[in-house]
Amino acid sequence: MIKNKKIFICAKCDAQYPKWTGRCLECGGWGTIQEDVVIEGEKKSTLGRAAEMTDLSQVDSQDLARIQTGLAEWDGVLGGGIVRGSLVLLGGDPGIGKSTLALQIAVLAKKTVYVSGEESEQQVAQRSRRLTEKGNISFLAATNVEDIIATLRKNKPTLAVIDSIQTMYSHDIAGEAGSVSQVRGVTVKLLEIAKRDGIAIILIGHVTKEGAVAGPKTLEHLVDAVLYLEGDKYQQYRLLRSVKNRFGATGEVGVWEMTSGGLRGVKNPAAVFIEHRQPQSGSIITAVAEGSRIFLVEVQALVNKTSYGYPRRLAVGFSNQRLEIILAVLTKKLKLPLGNYDVYINVAGGMNLREPAMDLAVATAILSAFYDKILAKESLVFGEIGLGGELRPVVNTKERIKEAMKLGFTQIHLPALNIKVSLDKVKLKQHADLSSLVKEMK
Ligand code: TYD
């Protein structure tokens, strides 16, 4: 007999539980567990029909039809534009600029429908006028997915924007809009029409830090591509990062600037994050590689004597766990009494970066703050740190050096490369361990 069974799912990490709990045991999120229904029981086995197979070598490997917007920072991240009939999830914190970006894309890709469950036609029209003079898109204020699908099938646009998945619901699915089952069910329905009618769909999804709303995490495996718009909404720069792409490379990033006229692609992002930098102790410049992009960022460290017994460690824009590891290595290998110090790390510009090559810059910033000494102004630092305190070379070393040289850095501190490099304008200082780096500080 087939019956419905209740289970409980974490909206943040998709872990499943037989009972409700206040806190997810997998990801530690509070209040993220939601009720869901699965169908279980003995199903009568049905015999399938043998299908025709295809010889892959005979398949026409012509380029997929893509919708290009001419915005390099969008098309590039997707590997050349949105593929027709594909479902792209655009996630990000509320207020980061998802609706703004989707509207800009919608205007540039001809024959688009913008479906909003959040804003009225006046709001969207006003924003659209502010962002661009030309361009014409059809607007639909709706939250019922069956109505939306009927409308899309009738009008056959090339692209549809659904803003946002959390506001949409289907009559066929239990639960209220925004619940795990609704969000997933609605996405499956949209996926079907995208494939069947060849309509590319951009699905907007809010991610909240608390994971309180059924998040895009539960949808990642359903859609063709996942893009996240990241950054600090109180600062001007945004990163558009591709974390999944069935039709291109992942890890690619686009850099955007939020202006009064919407988001603008930043053509030369290498230098934008270090514009306002002041050389001082605790401040180190590093070269970060994201996708095929290299940019220079400033890592700041603040090291203070602990006043309440237990030292505080906090990283903004960098991984907290990684910081703990670096502190442990510094304590053990350099015999620094960091157990009595609070350590704060901040990556200037509001970016969230997690590249291993940042290790050495973070460690150097901590050392610089601890000793209150600085590296020469034109110095740049990058490299990975192992648990034994050894320094390891990283990928894209050549590209990082090139970008640093372009921007006037003349001393580059990096792990020993085991090769001889001679460059005219720049001094490569290769270090085997952290202690030789400390000697460079004045
Ligand atoms: P929005 O796209 O509504 O964010 P989301 O859909 O991700 O919640 O954008 C929110 C912010 O962007 C808002 O606080 C104002 C700012 N903004 C600009 O600075 N310039 C603009 O041209 C637009 C349209 C928005």
Ligand code: MG
């Ligand atoms: Mg929005």
